Amino acid sequence: MTHTALDPLRFAVGTLTAIPVRPPASFERRVTVPGMLLAPVAVLPLGLLVAGVLWGGRELGLAPLAVxxxxxxxxxxxxRGFHLDGLADTSDALASSYDAERSLAVMKRGDTGPAGAAAIALVLAVQVGAAAALLAPAWGPVLAGALVCASRGVAVVLCVRGLPPARTTGLAASxxxxxxxxxxxxxWLVLAAALCAVAALADLPWWRGLLCAAVALAAVAWLARRAVRRFGGVAGDVMGAAIEVALALMLLAAT
Structure with a gap:
């Protein structure tokens, strides 16, 4: 099947955002692997949108928490709430059973239980509170937008060779x-360097960028370990959970 140079980017944009794009010609690894590496670039429009909302709300003098x-x-x-759904499903699966098959069945079922609801509430509370704090620095909204893009890089970590998939079927298996x-x-060296530069631009210590990268990688390493022990490997929902948790911790570390 013929592939184009844009297929990996189309895969990344279509998977990680609600932006309408033409689907790639196939979902073979020569498309999905570079597509995952392009994850931070694919969500650049969302990062700009978040920065724009924060900046505009601040300039209008609106309530910081509401903005x-x-x-x-x-x-x-x-x-599309895709990553929040993954956070809820992963949390419910981790809280359901120590049996891998049962846990994966709970994850696939998709209805949100108490653990999933609590996880969404807590993670969103941290994201909103930390984003409100980033309204204070002049370039704080830009840093928040950069963190949105960088947080999508944790999905690539969960695709490292040697880390098994929880299922042999489905899109994540590709x-x-x-x-x-x-x-x-x-x-991640590129992402960390970019975050250091944006942190310095926001009149924060440059090492805040390194701290943001470090907490994200620590969180995804912990989650990967839990996924392997409980599910036998990584599923697509685990990636969504990793993205949401990483973003919350990175925003908090930036404050």
Missing amino acids: AAAAIAVLALGS YVSSVPPAAIVGL
Whole structure:
């Protein structure tokens, strides 16, 4: 099947955002692997949208918490709530049973239980509160937008070679355990450097960028370990959970 150079980007945009794009010619690994590496670029429009909402609300003198909540709501709409759904399903699966098959069945069922509802409420509370704090620095909204893009890079970490998929079928199986470690290290060096630069632009210590990257990687490492022990590997919902948790911790670390 003929592929075009834009297919990986189309895959990334179509998977991670609600932006309408033509689907790629196929979902083979030569499309999905570079597509996952392009995740931070694919969500650049959402990062700009979050920065714009925060900046506009601040300039209009609106209530900081309400502005931050609006920015996070716009982000959720821009990703179809896909990652929040993954957070809820993963939390319910982790709380359901120590049996891998039963846990995966709960995850696939999709209805939100107490653990999933609590996880969404807590993670969104941290995201909104931290985003409100970033209204104070002049370039704080830009840093928040950059963190939105960088947080999508944790999905690539969960695709590292050697980390098994929880299921052998489904879209996630086409890119889990497919990305070389060197590519992930290179991507995160670029992301960390970019975050350091934006933090300095926002009149914050440059090392805040390193801290944001470090907490995101620590969170995804913990979640990967839990997923392997409880589910036997990584599922698409686990990636959504990792993105939402990483964003919350990165926003908090930036404050």
